[in-house]
Amino acid sequence: MKKVFLFVALLGFIAMFISCAAVNEKTLKESGAKLLNQQDLIEFFKVERVGSVKNKQGRSAEVYYFPDGTHTLKWPGGGDEGKYRLENGQFCSKWRDIRGGKEKCFRLYRIE
Secondary structure (H helix, E strand, O other): OHHHHHHHHHHHHHHHHHOOOOOOHHHHHHOOOEEOOHHHHHHHOOOOEEEEEEOOOOOEEEEEEOOOOEEEEEEOOEEEEEEEEEEOOEEEEEEOOHHHHOOEEEOOEEOO
8 A cells, every 4th residue: 555655646746747837845845755766766666657647637647657767648539658767866757749858857755
């Protein structure tokens, strides 16, 4: 159950970043959230991960992260695919279409 919650929490942040929402790191730290380091990220993404995300408009999508560094996003009538990498304690993602194909890196936190 704890692993599922961690995954959902991480995906929540990933989904917010995909939809261009900003999260104040000070607020995260004050809430007791733990910043994930490089080793935490490597451990987390070494197995296939699947989750649901929702954007600000309320549209849902399924996101799939694979250990080979690829990811896929599927929503009714469409989707996107791309690559991610873990660099200097950050999760960096690049989609074919989302954000115009530009890579963006984020720090991820665990919320309990």
